[in-house]
Amino acid sequence: MTDSEIDVAAFARRVTAFLDRLETLATDQGEDSFAAEFTAHLGFDPLTADPVSRTFPQWRHADLDQAVEQVLGPTASTLGISDGDPEYTLTDLVVNRGGIYRPSAVARQSVQVGPRQQRRVVSEAVYLFTWEQRPVVLLQHSAGDYGVPELRVEVLCADPDSAQRLLDEVAERIDAQSVLRGQVMTLGAPLFEPVGASMMTFHERPEVPESSVILPHGLLGQLHRHVVGLSALAEPLRQAGQHLRRGVLLYGAPGTGKTHTVRHLIGAAPEATVLLLTGEALVSISLAAQTARALQPAIVVLEDCDLVAEDRELSADGRPLLFELLDCLDGEGGDADIAFVLTTNRISVLEPALTQRPGRIDLAVEIPRPDLAARTALFGLYAAGTGFSETARRTAAEQTEGITASFVREAVRRAVVTALAESRDPEDADLLSAVEQLSTDQEHLAAALSSAEDGFGGEFEADYDEEPHGIEGEHWA
Secondary structure: OOHHHHHHHHHHHHHHHHHHHHHHHHOOOOOOOHHHHHHHHHOOOHHHOOOEEEEEEHHHHHHHHHHHHHHHOOOOEEEEEOOOOOOOOHHHHHHOHHHOOOEEOOEEEEEEEEOOEEEEEEEEEEEEEEEOOEEEEEEEEEEOOOOOOEEEEEEEOOOHHHHHHHHHHHHHHHHHOOOOOOOEEEEOOOOOOOOOOOOEEEEOOOOOOHHHOOOOOOHHHHHHHHHHHHHHOHHHHHHOOOOOOEEEEEEOOOOOOHHHHHHHHHHOOOOOEEEEEOHHHHHHHHHHHHHHHHOOOEEEEEOOOHHHHHOOOEOOOOOEHHHHHHHHHHHOOOOOOEEEEEEEOOHHHOOHHHHOOOOOOOEEEEOOOOOHHHHHHHHHHHOOOOOOOHHHHHHHHHOOOOOOHHHHHHHHHHHHHHHHHOOOOOOHHHHHHHHHHHHHHHHHHHHHHHHHHHHHOOOOOOOOOOOOOOOOOHHHO
16 A cells, blocks of 8 residues: 555545544434433333334314323423424434434414314424323424425334324324314315415305205205215115215306305205315315215315316326325225215316216216296396396396306396496396396407417317305305
């Protein structure tokens, strides 16, 4: 070996020793480290046992906080966690490479538990307590920087079976005493949201009387029996070996009243837990189905399901969203009192696999454009209290063949706005003028869309009665 080679080797040894010393200093646990706390509590080296873990959807944060509090009791010692890498485990806390994790004050946050209710919950913490006469360490925190955020619970004790029983007890209490049970909720789009971000919006249960749902004779009763009525027959059906899970598809042009009809069904099922997904939130269909099963009777509403059926892009876990939807419709078990209610404006683009197998979609119903009798009823409904005569309403109905319910609502609104802007009471002429103006506007828009289609070679759907989507829209107010 040459002198230069000896010098390089010696330098390398000195650098290695220096780096080892830095790591030793960085990972020096000290008396206030998690390693010291865990060792003192457990009575053994925490690295000699494997933690048992379980994850829960992020929207069950309040349920988890409540369950942990009940299971652990008031004697548990609680430690907060200093800022560090958000992706960590109990083992990371013990090893503590870089010295970034230290016991600190417990961080809390507020989460929604109802339309106007909140609960302070633990954001992340380590609990030291006794379970089944054994010392136990439990870690609760949010995880999942990318993809669907989740809650993770890890339990460490000398007996893995005891740790698993503890997790089972927490999970049972989460479902048995859930603050979500019987609520009406919209799931948000979780992808790329910060860990801990709210994924759930709570709403008052809509009250839509049967008299305000204008559909062909017998159609609403059929939907009511299928979505709501089967819950009342749950036990007899189970005893008879018949399945409770059902799928309903509402299809038709935008503005015909699909969302309005769904609102009525939700209001007619006051005991049901309702989960509504639309748009990007459809990636959470599997988690929503699991939650619905835990909190049944439940209704899962998927608005614009054609987004799932047509788009075969991969979801967060690498599977096409359509396949996840099919699995949910097939796999929730025949005894699950869950109604999947799907809506679409574009029935033609749906995958045959979604509707052809019995047990997925048991009932497919078109919400049609209203006929003359229905249009007359709609003008009577939306013009109630405005002063428009029955003759004017009838004339308006006769002049609006082919329109949707949302057209009627907008025409009445325009007529009332015109009169109020002139500081007078609405008159019949206002209604007929509004109908004529709105019809003309739609004709112009149709021509513009047709011209755009010819110019760009695209496929535009000339629908101008688009109803608000989601529970936040006007239909859900």
